[in-house]
Amino acid sequence: MSQQVLDDLEWRGLIAHSTDVDALRAEMSEGPIRFYVGFDPTAPSLHMGNLMQLVTARRLQDAGHVPFVLVGGATGMIGDPKESGERTLNSVDLVKEWVEKVRHQVEPFFSFEGDNAATMVNNYDWTASLSTIDFLRDIGKHFPVNKMLARDVVRTRLEAGISYTEFSYVLLQSLDYLNLFRDFGVRLQTGGSDQWGNITSGVELVRRVTGERVHALATPLVTKSDGTKYGKTEAGALWLDREMMSPYAFHQFWLNADDHDVVPLLKYFTFRDRDEIDDLAQQTHEMPSRRAAHKVLADDVTRLVHGDHETRRAKDAASALFGGGDLRALDAATLDAALDATTHLEVPASAELPTYADLLTETALVASKGAARRTVAEGGAYVNNERIDDAEARPSTERLLAGGWLLLRRGKRHVAGVRVG
Numbered sequence: 001m002s003q004q005v006l007d008d009l010e011w012r013g014l015i016a017h018s019t020d021v022d023a024l025r026a027e028m029s030e031g032p033i034r035f036y037v038g039f040d041p042t043a044p045s046l047h048m049g050n051l052m053q054l055v056t057a058r059r060l061q062d063a064g065h066v067p068f069v070l071v072g073g074a075t076g077m078i079g080d081p082k083e084s085g086e087r088t089l090n091s092v093d094l095v096k097e098w099v100e101k102v103r104h105q106v107e108p109f110f111s112f113e114g115d116n117a118a119t120m121v122n123n124y125d126w127t128a129s130l131s132t133i134d135f136l137r138d139i140g141k142h143f144p145v146n147k148m149l150a151r152d153v154v155r156t157r158l159e160a161g162i163s164y165t166e167f168s169y170v171l172l173q174s175l176d177y178l179n180l181f182r183d184f185g186v187r188l189q190t191g192g193s194d195q196w197g198n199i200t201s202g203v204e205l206v207r208r209v210t211g212e213r214v215h216a217l218a219t220p221l222v223t224k225s226d227g228t229k230y231g232k233t234e235a236g237a238l239w240l241d242r243e244m245m246s247p248y249a250f251h252q253f254w255l256n257a258d259d260h261d262v263v264p265l266l267k268y269f270t271f272r273d274r275d276e277i278d279d280l281a282q283q284t285h286e287m288p289s290r291r292a293a294h295k296v297l298a299d300d301v302t303r304l305v306h307g308d309h310e311t312r313r314a315k316d317a318a319s320a321l322f323g324g325g326d327l328r329a330l331d332a333a334t335l336d337a338a339l340d341a342t343t344h345l346e347v348p349a350s351a352e353l354p355t356y357a358d359l360l361t362e363t364a365l366v367a368s369k370g371a372a373r374r375t376v377a378e379g380g381a382y383v384n385n386e387r388i389d390d391a392e393a394r395p396s397t398e399r400l401l402a403g404g405w406l407l408l409r410r411g412k413r414h415v416a417g418v419r420v421g
Contacts, residue, residue, distance in 0.1 A: 014267075015219070071102050086166065107120070123175075127175070252314075255291075322415065342416050363417075373391045
């Protein structure tokens with residue numbers, strides 16, 4: 001039954017807020033409903049928070065419901081207010097470029113065929129020709145300023161200042177729901193809990209204008225077990241674009257999830273069922289060193305975002321980097337992606353290569369040359385997965401891997417790269 005997806009979402013912890021989940025369940029029991037999820041192109045790539053929305057929408061489509069996927073060509077020109085301060089407005093041409101990038105990232109998550117085929121829409125289509133007078137009369141009239149001022153992000157920004165542009169963002173997003181309801185019969189919006197104020201404003205606008213009651217669901221903010229935010233890495237956001245974050249680094253992010261976080265992440269981001277996740281949770285508790293849940297999480301999410309081929313390459317690279325595979329079988333692109341994510345050293349091709357003691361020290365695998373010599377003497381230093389016997393020797397150019405790389409390793413887990421070129 002199509003309403004059973006709500007039970008699954010609740011079990012996965014994916015319903016942080018809802019307008020009336022029982023009313024939504026009753027409506028779903030009568031048959032599939034039309035719903036929408038939106039993405040503003042305020043960057044050239046989607047990120048981890050957007051991925052949660054994509055996967056949640058996919059679950060709804062898999063249950064028979066009909067998705068409308070909105071790429072905000074209009075709202076992306078403004079961006080919703082941030083607590084940290086005013087956004088820099090991007091050019092129209094740049095936003096259009098990002099619209100296409102986001103569209104291509106979103107498309108693989110949905111089916112555009114069959115009885116519940118997805119529809120892609122762009123809110124620029126219904127805002128570009130809307131006059132200021134019509135917008136103020138038909139939309140602005142339904143937004144009490146006192147309620148707009150009461151929104152958390154607005155209250156936070158009032159003292160430092162907030163532009164009318166960002167203050168009015170909620171009107172544009174609410175207009176999306178009204179238009180999708182009128183034109184396509186959309187009756188549910190999903191999104192992140194940080195958008196709950198905008199989402200419920202859309203629900204209220206539909207009620208005020210048409211008298212109809214529609215629905216909304218919001219997923220929680222993804223946080224670690226210690227309460228800190230997820231979605232950031234040492235290099236920045238967890239981007240879905242392979243040019244901004246390599247599939248190798250993406251795979252490593254999920255593989256290195258904390259033991260306390262891995263089961264919630266499996267529930268949020270994979271399509272494993274309850275029995276499978278319960279089994280992986282038990283394995284994590286009883287045999288944590290096997291990291292069974294972490295491997296499933298990393299493989300499933302990387303495959304979902306980057307496909308089978310890139311997932312295999314990421315796993316092969318990780319295996320080779322840590323001594324379990326043939327480094328020379330990896331191409332330059334894979335090595336670049338893997339070693340760029342580590343501490344690495346650039347050495348000019350014209351220069352004499354430093355000694356292994358120098359390289360181990362300069363890549364911070366050891367604290368000093370003395371420590372480097374001790375590590376080599378104890379058999380704990382490797383170049384390209386071969387043990388280094390002489391700390392004062394220099395690697396020959398014949399040792400270079402594809403792309404001009406050398407891989408240094410101390411022990412089993414600490415690696416660094418040296419790129420010659």
